[in-house]
Amino acid sequence: MGETFRGFERFIFSNGKWRRPVYRTGNGPGVIVIHEIPGLHPLVLDFARKVAEAGMTVYCPSLFGEPGKPASMGYAVAEVIATMCVRREFNVWANGRSSPIVDWLRALARKVHQDCGGRGVGAVGMCLTGGFALAMMTEPAVVAPVLSQPSLPFGKKGQAKIDCSASELSCAASRFDKENLSLLGLRFKGDVMVPDARFEMLKETFGPRFEAIELDPSVARQGTGQPPHSVLTIHLDRSDPLGPTMKARDRVIQFFKERTGA
Numbered sequence: 001m002g003e004t005f006r007g008f009e010r011f012i013f014s015n016g017k018w019r020r021p022v023y024r025t026g027n028g029p030g031v032i033v034i035h036e037i038p039g040l041h042p043l044v045l046d047f048a049r050k051v052a053e054a055g056m057t058v059y060c061p062s063l064f065g066e067p068g069k070p071a072s073m074g075y076a077v078a079e080v081i082a083t084m085c086v087r088r089e090f091n092v093w094a095n096g097r098s099s100p101i102v103d104w105l106r107a108l109a110r111k112v113h114q115d116c117g118g119r120g121v122g123a124v125g126m127c128l129t130g131g132f133a134l135a136m137m138t139e140p141a142v143v144a145p146v147l148s149q150p151s152l153p154f155g156k157k158g159q160a161k162i163d164c165s166a167s168e169l170s171c172a173a174s175r176f177d178k179e180n181l182s183l184l185g186l187r188f189k190g191d192v193m194v195p196d197a198r199f200e201m202l203k204e205t206f207g208p209r210f211e212a213i214e215l216d217p218s219v220a221r222q223g224t225g226q227p228p229h230s231v232l233t234i235h236l237d238r239s240d241p242l243g244p245t246m247k248a249r250d251r252v253i254q255f256f257k258e259r260t261g262a
Contacts, residue, residue: 026052029118039065144259
């Protein structure tokens with residue numbers, strides 16, 4: 001698989017409806033890292049390696065794009081258009097329901113827990129997949145959901161919503177209380193892809209069970225040619241190990257360790 005996928009093994013996972021490649025690395029309880037637009041790019045894999053270094057087995061499914069291809073603006077725009085216009089597995093405009101591909105991710109979570117054990121499985125979604133980890137909470141194996149810059153649904157009507165159905169939100173809220181679980185969310189303030197109203201809705205819905213990390217855009221990695229958006233990857237400022245973005249990344253990893261029993 002080349003240097004880009006150093007340390008990963010690849011397999012194909014099917015839930016009977018969809019087949020997708022998955023890249024696995026590490027040992028310990030399982031965490032599913034769901035990549036952002038435009039695809040499973042090298043900076044997503046770098047984040048996955050950091051999670052694995054903390055004592056967990058990381059599974060990186062490839063849902064769209066070309067695995068290992070570096071992110072760029074042109075590549076991202078092409079994938080957004082393809083996802084909006086072609087791919088039936090994703091609902092980018094729909095309010096009040098999750099994307100069909102979440103069923104495949106729930107099935108993957110069951111396999112991960114069976115293979116890795118631990119208290120349960122962690123999951124993080126990013127950007128277009130940001131809300132997937134919350135919708136996955138209807139699968140009992142998922143115990144540590146993280147929403148990084150959750151960007152769906154698109155459009156003004158969806159600003160105060162997340163791409164989950166009412167039943168999925170109700171299930172998550174019930175599990176948070178009964179199982180003493182919680183939800184972690186990350187974004188840069190002022191990110192037009194992640195409206196203020198969306199995080200306010202999550203705070204109102206889940207109360208203290210929702211831990212919101214909202215960063216000033218000035219702390220984002222500079223020189224990317226993109227407005228601050230990707231907290232854990234493109235706009236992670238590695239130049240300052242004690243800086244706000246690195247602390248946010250470390251909090252996500254610690255959250256996974258606490259919940260999965262790593």
